[in-house]
């Protein structure tokens with residue numbers, strides 16, 4: 001059975017990009033895989049060290065997971081900082097990865113801005129902690145939005161370098177598994193994890209600028225639909241979304257050079273679970289004055305139940321805390337099994 005891992009940072013209100021690009025995929029994978037879904041609170045410290053309400057933000061992301069349909073009994077839901085092995089493996093990966101690899105990450109370049117010397121060391125090492133999150137459970141698949149593709153490639157590079165650097169010891173301890181790397185069959189301890197990205201909603205863009213990713217940190221609330229927005233707010237934001245004056249085309253080619261139109265079609269497709277082609281078959285030739293209200297109705301229909309369930313679950317703080325505690329205990333057992341082997345591979349004294 002595939003083992004799925006993914007995480008979301010408790011850095012603010014979840015938006016439609018997080019929901020369609022990540023959480024909806026988390027829910028879908030539950031039937032076919034063993035899943036571990038994590039609120040990655042340690043990651044949130046890379047952007048900002050002090051939060052007023054980190055614990056409540058963590059609970060709120062957990063409530064969103066549960067409200068969207070993640071089953072914490074069949075699968076594992078927990079917050080990262082409970083399982084200290086994440087930080088331990090990240091340290092080892094800091095010593096495996098090269099500074100040049102980290103410097104090339106576009107997320108680091110975007111978030112550090114011009115004053116790179118003043119960015120936290122944690123921000124630079126972010127992908128190393130992400131690799132640790134995934135490989136601690138030797139996860140085979142990671143559902144994420146398009147923006148995380150580069151970090152997942154780096155996770156594979158780290159796994160491959162670890163497997164390679166320690167190949168003799170992995171073989172001697174007999175803890176490797178055979179895997180295919182290009183043409184070659186190699187024996188490694190960490191799997192080369194596959195990203196699960198695709199679909200029409202892998203990269204949802206800002207409603208105000210079709211070239212910018214929809215993001216929690218955009219100063220304009222009109223740029224995103226929050227999972228907690230009510231029907232009026234959702235309708236207003238879609239009505240005000242930037243578009244061009246043309247009607248929708250009948251075919252995908254007609255969206256070229258029209259990022260805002262393409263984004264709204266992608267959102268419709270993601271919410272309705274259909275392809276962009278199918279959306280255009282239905283709405284091709286129509287003006288935005290027709291398409292936008294249809295999109296707003298669909299968004300309200302799909303998001304309102306999640307928002308109301310989120311409110312209900314958030315009201316039961318003891319339940320949310322119990323889910324995280326139980327998930328943390330189960331994740332901790334798996335994590336320690338991996339770390340015992342990793343310490344053996346490296347040769348750390350554990351007696």
Ligand code: AQP
Nearest residue numbers: 008009017018021022144145202203204214215216217
């Ligand atoms: N716009 C998006 N479209 C599709 N998927 C997206 N994701 C984020 N934005 C989009 C996916 O959501 C998951 C969780 O993201 P995260 O919590 O790790 O944070 P992030 O990517 O930093 O989210 P934001 O909203 O973009 O925050 P800021 O403003 O801090 O940069 C991931 O799988 C991500 O791919």
